[in-house]
Amino acid sequence: NAGVTQTPKFQVLKTGQSMTLQCAQDMNHEYMSWYRQDPGMGLRLIHYSVGAGITDQGEVPNGYNVSRSTTEDFPLRLLSAAPSQTSVYFCASSYSFGENYGYTFGSGTRLTVV
Amino acid sequence: AQSVTQLDSHVSVSEGTPVLLRCNYSSSYSPSLFWYVQHPNKGLQLLLKYTSAATLVKGINGFEAEFKKSETSFHLTKPSAHMSDAAEYFCVVRGGYQKVTFGTGTKLQVIP
Numbered sequence: 001n002a003g004v005t006q007t008p009k010f011q012v013l014k015t016g017q018s019m020t021l022q023c024a025q026d027m028n029h030e031y032m033s034w035y036r037q038d039p040g041m042g043l044r045l046i047h048y049s050v051g052a053g054i055t056d057q058g059e060v061p062n063g064y065n066v067s068r069s070t071t072e073d074f075p076l077r078l079l080s081a082a083p084s085q086t087s088v089y090f091c092a093s094s095y096s097f098g099e100n101y102g103y104t105f106g107s108g109t110r111l112t113v114v
Numbered sequence: 115a116q117s118v119t120q121l122d123s124h125v126s127v128s129e130g131t132p133v134l135l136r137c138n139y140s141s142s143y144s145p146s147l148f149w150y151v152q153h154p155n156k157g158l159q160l161l162l163k164y165t166s167a168a169t170l171v172k173g174i175n176g177f178e179a180e181f182k183k184s185e186t187s188f189h190l191t192k193p194s195a196h197m198s199d200a201a202e203y204f205c206v207v208r209g210g211y212q213k214v215t216f217g218t219g220t221k222l223q224v225i226p
């Protein structure tokens with residue numbers, strides 16, 4: 001049982017480039033989300049999805065797009081990378097969006113934009 | 115409004131001594147509360163959760179937390195620190211539809 005798999009683990013982009021961060025889970029979880037982690041700021045929600053075909057914005061969505069065509073996959077797209085997007089990105093999933101469920105996190109993608 | 119405050123950004127303890135990581139929250143709802151641990155260069159792992167059942171919650175690796183509504187607190191404790199406990203710990207409140215808020219984290223240092 002792999003849990004939540006994120007690829008790549010590390011990435012360096014030039015300003016203006018685009019890329020997709022991949023996230024896949026094999027637990028049949030309904031709820032998936034993307035967070036970014038910056039020093040001293042905890043984790044901030046970028047986008048989330050409560051099921052295939054349904055996505056919504058979180059706290060810091062600007063500059064990012066998501067889609068959820070299958071239950072398993074929830075890719076995060078950076079449209080035109082900026083140095084402010086240098087961060088560690090975590091994908092997290094949960095059985096349901098109900099309040100009693102904790103998250104399963106991926107191991108993260110460390111992104112540097114130069 | 116909903117918020118989480120982790121009162122210490124860094125905590126240092128000696129191996130074998132008790133651990134106390136403090137968390138206060140505010141929420142308009144009856145919240146669910148969680149503690150996560152993050153070891154260096156790793157993802158977050160769920161330690162324990164409170165979901166309106168018993169107020170004293172036991173988690174993995176000997177950690178426990180007590181929900182105190184009157185004090186709006188959910189402090190994490192462990193009787194005896196181990197070197198492997200050195201990590202960053204996050205308090206999380208989940209209240210209302212989709213509303214999840216992470217604290218800013220407490221880094222625990224364990225001194226041999």
